[in-house]
Amino acid sequence: MRGISIELKMIIGAILFAMFLVGYERFQFSENIVQQFLESKKSKNKLLIDTISPVIGLNISLGLNDANTEYLNQIVKQNSDLLNFDLIDSNGFTIFHFEKNPLSESQKIVDGIRYASQIIKDPVTGESVGTVHLYFDDHEYQAMMQKNREITLKIFGISFVMLMIFILFVKKEFKFLKKLSEHVLQYDPQINNFTLQKSDRTDEVGVIHNAIISMVDKINGYATLLDDLNHSLAIKVEERTQELQEANLQLKELSLTDSLTHLSNxxxxxxxxxxxxxxxxxxxxxxxxxxxxxxxxxxxxxxxxxxxxxxxxxxxxxxxxxxxxxxxxxxxxxxxxxxxxxxxxxxxxxxxxxxxxxxxxxxxxxxxxxxxxxxxxxxxxxxxxxxxxxxxxxxxxxxxxxxxxxxxxxxxxxxxxxxxxxxx
CATH class of the missing domain: 3.30.70.270 (Reverse transcriptase/Diguanylate cyclase domain)
Structure with missing residues (x-):
C-alpha cells in the first residue's frame, strides 16, 4: 500500500463513498415504493366503496334487502382481502354483516389501507340511509414492509462497513503526514531539532517528506549567513529608525496643514x-x-x-x-x-x-x-x-x-x- 499513489487511494475512497450514496438512494427508493403501494391500496379501497355505495343506497331506498344481501355477498366473494363488512341503516340496525376472521388489534387501526367507511345516501332524495364499514387484510403490506426493511438493513450494513474501512484507510495514510507535520511545526533553525530521516516511500507522501528534509538542510545552511546579515541589518535599522523618526515629525506636521494655504486643515x-x-x-x-x-x-x-x-x-x-x-x-x-x-x-x-x-x-x-x-x-x-x-x-x-x-x-x-x- 505504501507504493500506491495518493491519487489512486483517493479514487478508491471516492468509490467507497459512492457506494454509500447508493445505499442512501436505495433507502429513498424503497420509501417511494412504500408510499406508492400505500396510495395504490387507498385508491383501490376508496374505488370499491365509491362503486358499491350508489347500488346499496338504491336498494335500501327501494326496500330490496334481499337484493342488497345478494349483491354484497357477491362483492365479498370478488374481494378476497375483505375481512369484515358491515352495513348499518340510519336507525342503527345491521342490514348486512360479513366477518371472515376476528379482527386483530393491528387490523382495527383506522386508516385508508385497513379500513374504509362511507355514509350511504338515497340517490333520489340525498338523505342518509345508512353507513358501510369495511376492514381489509394487510398481509401484502406487512410482507412488503418486512422485505423492504431486510434489504435496506443489508444495504446500510454493507455501506457502513465500507465507510469504516475507508475511514481506517484514510487515518492510516494520514498518520504518516501527521507525524511529519508535528516535526515541521516543532522545527527551530537555531537549534536544528529536525530529527526525521529520508523516507523510502515512492508515493506523493514520500516525495513531500524528502522534499521537506532537503528544505530543512538548506535552511540550516542559510542560518549562519542570516545571523551575519541580521547583525549588519541591526546597525542599518538603527540608522534608518532615526531617519524615519525625523521624517515622521515632518509628516505629522504636513498631515495637519493644508498644502495650498498653509493653514490648519x-x-x-x-x-x-x-x-x-x-x-x-x-x-x-x-x-x-x-x-x-x-x-x-x-x-x-x-x-x-x-x-x-x-x-x-x-x-x-x-x-x-x-x-x-x-x-x-x-x-x-x-x-x-x-x-x-x-x-x-x-x-x-x-x-x-x-x-x-x-x-x-x-x-x-x-x-x-x-x-x-x-x-x-x-x-x-x-x-x-x-x-x-x-x-x-x-x-x-x-x-x-x-x-x-x-x-x-x-x-x-x-x-x-x-x-x-x-x-x-
Missing part, C-alpha cells in the same frame, strides 16, 4: 475643536464658530481657471489670518472655498465684529490681481454660532448651526453674516 481643526470644547465645558466658557465662504468662487474657477482660483484662496487665507487679533483664535481651511474660525471665550457679538473687520479688509484690497488677470472685488458670507458647552452637547452641533447660518446668509444675498445662538 480639517483634521487639525477637529483636534483643536475637541480640546477647546473640553476646556470650555470644564470652565463654563463660551465658544463661537465663524464659517466663512467665498462668494461666487465657482465663477472665478470657471472663468479664469484653477491657478487663479488657488491664488485667490491663498490671498483670502492671508486676509483672514491678519484679521485675527488673539493668539487663541484658530483659523483652518474647512474645504474648497470654505474656512472656519474657532473663538474661545468670545461671544457672538465679538464674533460679528470680527466678521465686519474681515469685510473691511476685503474691501480695502479692492480688486484681486494675478499677472494680467484682474478680478472684481471678492466678498465673503459668514455663518456665526455660539454656545456655552455642557455635558450633553457636541461641537458638531455648533458646526451644523454655523453651517445653517451661512446657508441663510448666502440665500439672503451673500456678502453678509447671520448669527445664531445654540440653546442648551
Amino acid at each position: 480639517r483634521r487639525s481643526l477637529a483636534i483643536h475643536l475637541q480640546e477647546i470644547w473640553e476646556l470650555a465645558k470644564r470652565h463654563r466658557s463660551i465658544v463661537s464658530i465663524i464659517m466663512c465662504d467665498i462668494d461666487h468662487f465657482k465663477q472665478v474657477n470657471d472663468k479664469y481657471g484653477h491657478i487663479v482660483g488657488d491664488t485667490v484662496l491663498k490671498d483670502i487665507a492671508n486676509i483672514l489670518q491678519v484679521s485675527l487679533k488673539r493668539k487663541s483664535d484658530f483659523l483652518a481651511r474647512y474645504g474648497g472655498e470654505e474656512f472656519m474660525i474657532v473663538l474661545y471665550e468670545v461671544d457672538i457679538h465679538a464674533a460679528e465684529e470680527l466678521c465686519i473687520s474681515i469685510q473691511k479688509n476685503l474691501k480695502n484690497i479692492g480688486k484681486f490681481e494675478y499677472k494680467e488677470v484682474k478680478l472684481n472685488p471678492i466678498t465673503m458670507s459668514f455663518g456665526i454660532s455660539s454656545t456655552v458647552p455642557d455635558e450633553a452637547s457636541e461641537y458638531n452641533d455648533l458646526i451644523k448651526l454655523a453651517d445653517t447660518a451661512l446657508y441663510q446668509a448666502k440665500k439672503s444675498g451673500r456678502n453678509r453674516f447671520i448669527s445664531m445662538n445654540q440653546k442648551n
Whole structure:
C-alpha cells in the first residue's frame, strides 16, 4: 500500500463513498415504493366503496334487502382481502354483516389501507340511509414492509462497513503526514531539532517528506549567513529608525496643514475643536464658530481657471489670518472655498465684529490681481454660532448651526453674516 499513489487511494475512497450514496438512494427508493403501494391500496379501497355505495343506497331506498344481501355477498366473494363488512341503516340496525376472521388489534387501526367507511345516501332524495364499514387484510403490506426493511438493513450494513474501512484507510495514510507535520511545526533553525530521516516511500507522501528534509538542510545552511546579515541589518535599522523618526515629525506636521494655504486643515481643526470644547465645558466658557465662504468662487474657477482660483484662496487665507487679533483664535481651511474660525471665550457679538473687520479688509484690497488677470472685488458670507458647552452637547452641533447660518446668509444675498445662538 505504501507504493500506491495518493491519487489512486483517493479514487478508491471516492468509490467507497459512492457506494454509500447508493445505499442512501436505495433507502429513498424503497420509501417511494412504500408510499406508492400505500396510495395504490387507498385508491383501490376508496374505488370499491365509491362503486358499491350508489347500488346499496338504491336498494335500501327501494326496500330490496334481499337484493342488497345478494349483491354484497357477491362483492365479498370478488374481494378476497375483505375481512369484515358491515352495513348499518340510519336507525342503527345491521342490514348486512360479513366477518371472515376476528379482527386483530393491528387490523382495527383506522386508516385508508385497513379500513374504509362511507355514509350511504338515497340517490333520489340525498338523505342518509345508512353507513358501510369495511376492514381489509394487510398481509401484502406487512410482507412488503418486512422485505423492504431486510434489504435496506443489508444495504446500510454493507455501506457502513465500507465507510469504516475507508475511514481506517484514510487515518492510516494520514498518520504518516501527521507525524511529519508535528516535526515541521516543532522545527527551530537555531537549534536544528529536525530529527526525521529520508523516507523510502515512492508515493506523493514520500516525495513531500524528502522534499521537506532537503528544505530543512538548506535552511540550516542559510542560518549562519542570516545571523551575519541580521547583525549588519541591526546597525542599518538603527540608522534608518532615526531617519524615519525625523521624517515622521515632518509628516505629522504636513498631515495637519493644508498644502495650498498653509493653514490648519480639517483634521487639525477637529483636534483643536475637541480640546477647546473640553476646556470650555470644564470652565463654563463660551465658544463661537465663524464659517466663512467665498462668494461666487465657482465663477472665478470657471472663468479664469484653477491657478487663479488657488491664488485667490491663498490671498483670502492671508486676509483672514491678519484679521485675527488673539493668539487663541484658530483659523483652518474647512474645504474648497470654505474656512472656519474657532473663538474661545468670545461671544457672538465679538464674533460679528470680527466678521465686519474681515469685510473691511476685503474691501480695502479692492480688486484681486494675478499677472494680467484682474478680478472684481471678492466678498465673503459668514455663518456665526455660539454656545456655552455642557455635558450633553457636541461641537458638531455648533458646526451644523454655523453651517445653517451661512446657508441663510448666502440665500439672503451673500456678502453678509447671520448669527445664531445654540440653546442648551
